[in-house]
Amino acid sequence: MAKTGVNFEYLQCSYESWYNRFKGDVHDSSIVHVPANVLSYLLSDVMVLPKNCSITRQRKEIPACYDAEEELEEPEFPDFNEKLKEAIQGLGGKVFVKLNWSAPKDASWITSTRSLCCSDPADIYLLLKSSSYISDDLSVLKEVSETSGDVPCCLVLKKWIEIHPGTEYRCFVVDKNLVGVCQRDTTSYFKYIGDNKDSILELIINYFQDHIKPKFPLNNYTFDIILALGMKINLVDFGLLNKNTDCLLFSWKELKKRKCGTSTKTPLSTEKEHSPCDRNQISSCCKPEFRYIDEFTNVPRNQCKHYGIPMDVMHFCSGEKNVADYIQEEILNNSL
Numbered sequence: 161m162a163k164t165g166v167n168f169e170y171l172q173c174s175y176e177s178w179y180n181r182f183k184g185d186v187h188d189s190s191i192v193h194v195p196a197n198v199l200s201y202l203l204s205d206v207m208v209l210p211k212n213c214s215i216t217r218q219r220k221e222i223p224a225c226y227d228a229e230e231e232l233e234e235p236e237f238p239d240f241n242e243k244l245k246e247a248i249q250g251l252g253g254k255v256f257v258k259l260n261w262s263a264p265k266d267a268s269w270i271t272s273t274r275s276l277c278c279s280d281p282a283d284i285y286l287l288l289k290s291s292s293y294i295s296d297d298l299s300v301l302k303e304v305s306e307t308s309g310d311v312p313c314c315l316v317l318k319k320w321i322e323i324h325p326g327t328e329y330r331c332f333v334v335d336k337n338l339v340g341v342c343q344r345d346t347t348s349y350f351k352y353i354g355d356n357k358d359s360i361l362e363l364i365i366n367y368f369q370d371h372i373k374p375k376f377p378l379n380n381y382t383f384d385i386i387l388a389l390g391m392k393i394n395l396v397d398f399g400l401l402n403k404n405t406d407c408l409l410f411s412w413k414e415l416k417k418r419k420c421g422t423s424t425k426t427p428l429s430t431e432k433e434h435s436p437c438d439r440n441q442i443s444s445c446c447k448p449e450f451r452y453i454d455e456f457t458n459v460p461r462n463q464c465k466h467y468g469i470p471m472d473v474m475h476f477c478s479g480e481k482n483v484a485d486y487i488q489e490e491i492l493n494n495s496l
């Protein structure tokens with residue numbers, strides 16, 4: 161396969177491509193290949209959980225509005241379920257899940273914990289089936305596979321970690337140079353970031369020079385880290401430097417024109433046009449810009465806040481209304 165182009169970039173950012181190379185820096189993970197039958201279940205519109213998932217049993221205990229004759233056939237994935245259970249156990253009983261590129265961040269509202277923390281295969285299926293980020297990953301997978309040969313669909317299970325949002329940073333690399341760093345959670349003000357900005361930036365620059373740049377093949381990308389002062393830096397993810405990646409407090413246009421030591425407006429490319437700076441040159445020519453929320457910044461809205469359970473469903477589930485009441489009310493409203 162050509163070592164340039166969007167497909168090559170997608171493949172390099174897929175979790176399985178880089179995990180082994182950065183294993184020492186990443187939280188323990190287990191990568192399970194998704195077999196064809198599970199993949200077609202994920203791609204299908206049917207919203208039913210596979211057999212032997214604990215939530216399926218609970219659902220059957222709510223028979224009031226449930227007609228047994230209309231029951232959809234539950235798919236069965238005993239081997240895959242077993243693999244998931246083993247992986248969850250091996251990672252301490254609680255995991256964070258994602259596919260090749262994305263986590264189901266938009267679906268956390270659907271789990272009993274209202275988070276992405278999964279302790280059993282049912283949580284995993286529920287999240288994967290409910291997330292549009294996961295559908296997008298499946299579409300990308302299809303596109304990339306069509307042109308680059310089969311790319312395995314990977315379910316990544318990561319040991320669940322309680323992460324303080326004020327310790328997460330997204331770093332932007334253009335033409336192999338670190339040009340920007342931003343706090344990852346841009347909806348909050350963390351005083352200590354401003355107080356320690358110089359040490360934080362220095363640690364990130366050194367980490368990039370020593371651990372990321374020598375081992376990651378792309379010229380333009382993002383990487384996400386967790387940095388708590390005095391602790392080892394953890395690598396969370398790599399991302400493409402394109403419009404699908406949230407540039408946070410930077411803008412896509414701004415990043416495109418950033419090149420080390422120059423403000424020339426040149427588009428991003430995967431070709432080696434510029435020689436990257438070494439550590440000694442950084443202070444003079446291309447110190448990355450560090451953006452964070454300070455006490456004077458207007459906090460942007462949380463992009464994920466608009467994902468949630470619809471109010472109608474909330475009312476229905478809380479027993480305030482039943483479906484018949486709800487439909488009648490809707491008909492009445494519409495005929496007024």
Ligand SMILES: Nc1ncnc2c1ncn2[C@@H]1O[C@H](COP(=O)(O)OP(=O)(O)OP(=O)(O)O)[C@@H](O)[C@H]1O
Pocket residue numbers: 187255256258261262263264265293318319320321322323328344384396397399406
């Ligand atoms: N092992 C983990 N345990 C708990 N939370 C995690 C774990 N890994 C990641 N997270 C949280 O989930 C968030 C999203 O994770 P990740 O970056 O892997 O998803 P993503 O879909 O690639 O996100 P994005 O689209 O922003 O790149 C992280 O910012 C972090 O807060």
Ligand SMILES: [Mg+2]
Pocket residue numbers: 261262397398399
């Ligand atoms: Mg990511």
